[in-house]
Amino acid sequence: MRWAYSDPRLEAIPLLLAELDRTDTDYAGALEHEADVLVRERATGKTPAQRV
Numbered sequence: 001m002r003w004a005y006s007d008p009r010l011e012a013i014p015l016l017l018a019e020l021d022r023t024d025t026d027y028a029g030a031l032e033h034e035a036d037v038l039v040r041e042r043a044t045g046k047t048p049a050q051r052v
Contacts, residue, residue, distance in 0.1 A: 043051045
């Protein structure tokens with residue numbers, strides 16, 4: 001079924017509803033991964049002394 005409106009934000013509604021249906025087990029380990037990515041991104045191009 002297509003939406004009656006042409007607003008592109010409405011295309012994301014089924015994806016948002018799918019996110020709400022996820023359980024806590026789907027996100028297991030996600031926080032640790034996000035923290036690791038953040039640390040690596042912030043350290044890019046810096047010396048060890050600058051990373052502290």
